Amino acid sequence: MAPGKKSRRSKKESKKLKKRRNASSAAAAAAAAAPADPNTSDTDWWDVFWRKNSPSPGSAVPEDEAEGFKHYFRVSKETFAYICSLVREDLISRPPSGLINIEGRLLSVEKQVAIALRRLASGESQVSVGAAFGVGQSTVSQVTWRFIEALEERGRHHLKWPDVSRMDEIKARFEAFCGLPNCCGAIDATHIIMTLPAVQTSDDWCDPANNYSMLLQGIVDDELRFLDIVTGLPGGMIGSKLLKFSGFFKLCECGKRLNGNTKTLIEKCEAREYIVGGASYPLLPWLITPYESDGSGLTDSISDFNAMHESARSLAVKAFSQLKGSWRILSKVMWRPDKQKLPSIILVCCLLHNIILDSGDKLHSDVALPGHHDFGYVEQGCKQVDPLGSALRENLAKNLQCRRESVPSK
């Protein structure tokens, strides 16, 4: 008996050795091939994925393959290739640290990017994302984090404050869109909801809706592109406080941001550069909030101004809805995330959002969240009013009224 067992075991061992040798030789071959031609794109993964996840009758997945690709990864194949090119250097697997498929082959950069994008886009669990690609949960976790780290560094140029010429374009489009001259952007904030283990629960992270959350503040342009973000601060903080802790606030206060050319309004008033924000923000010389209704009714000019202001501000709301809809990991309740890593995840989602816009991809209409991005949160009005901000707001309202009056005469 014993010798028989021994021989069986030795056979098994030799088989294992063979397998290992095959795997390592395959890995070595793949590694040897990868640096030789870094632009080689591996499309096998997509064929396998599409076959496995092809649309069934009644499913939301589009029949068309290109649209199906967009459905799963939010980006077109061209944009996908661009993202791969951004992170390729960081994601190329090199044995022995290379991530290996179930078949024993190294994961291609394309497949790694696809796994990470799918995880961020769907917000599904690592296990289900892994099952869709034929990899394990731990691989999904590692690949996603590697991708986030890589894009966080390589994709920085997609999220930056515009230079003067670009800002002029943005201002012109804002004025054309909502009649607000010299407006540079719209600000808003959202909660990224999560659960925390009991030992980490703290009032700091508990927001007014009794969720544990992390805040994301963003300033967007007229094309819903994020120009500036701050994240990582706890949900217990209110929006105006978050603004005050942001670098953007400090830069504006010391005149290093929103310090471009002023614009002369109709009655020879000057309007400096500013952004628009909701009633939860303070009225500042560079941040214009809507007029508050005191119950007695607003004058026509003020109502008009508020409507125009709202149309500009709603761009930020729309941008957040699109962000959270495209990258559903942000809209689902995250289960016990690492609070040190969560800001990176949020940032990368914002970068991807901007990359889509910069590439000219058109998102499906059903991608954005149907409701408000921060559903369940009540906006708390901020009473802080700066006289300079108040004066600018009045001038803008007057300017709007004059323009309204002049239009019919023309």
Add this chain to the structure above:
Amino acid sequence: MLCSVPADRSGSNWLDRLRSTRGFPAGDDLGLDHFLANPQNPSPPTPPAPDPSTSESTHSVQSQIGTQDHAHSARAQNPGGERDWYGIMTGVLSELFNMGDGGEGEVARKSSRKQPNPRFFPNSRTSDASAGEKISDCAAAAEAGAAGGENAGWRTPSADLESDAVDRTARGADVDGEEEEEEEEKESGDNQDLVGYSRSEVTVIDTSCESWKFEKVLYRRKNVWKVRDRKGKVRSSIGRKKRKLGGGSEDGIVGGKKKLKVSGSEVDELGEEQNIENGKAETSKELAHNLDKSSKTRQVPPSIL
């Protein structure tokens, strides 16, 4: 050996000597029938003292258990001899289970090797001691105790003094930790008004700043929030890249973070160690994770990204 062999028996064989030490008659009438039939058992000698070596001790226990069978039979025959056998039994049991009261004739029983009042044994070098490090040191001390045998076992007076000294050191470490934190607050400015504030460490990403990512400490009391920098905790993605590519100057930062992760006084630091990340920095996280696990404060969740 088991015990000293009487001089008058030095000529007998080993079996006789064994029998005599265990209280059995030596000689030719060694059959069980004879033993059972003969009510006059010689008074058993005092049970042997526990042996210094484990193997010998085991041997003696086995031999005594062997004796037990005979004793049971003898008791059936002669209830008068019960008391004698009771002595043997008690000796065996007390040796096996370390009962407080040994057998009648037990002499100088060796003490248990277990520490009666286990105490923390934190390493004195943990001046910035955290809960996590204390636990790890405690675990290490426990291991050392287990491996170190007698020296780490009973609390002799000197050991008591030592451990008291260690306890004092640990208390000192705590005090040091508090002082360190106070110093940190002093460094960051007005620490006087931070008494009674809750403290949480956060990683903030702000694209308006040159380095997008940095560590901050938040202090909060009701609606009052204060943000302080965490000194030397700037995390830039470029820095992480360097680290990933093989160390360099950023290792210091990583080390600092590692230390903070384990040594930070907040328990929530320990609760975040389940994510999978490449690199050495995770080693400490895993340690903290394991510690957390061992302290059973909560169920450990799988990694989330």
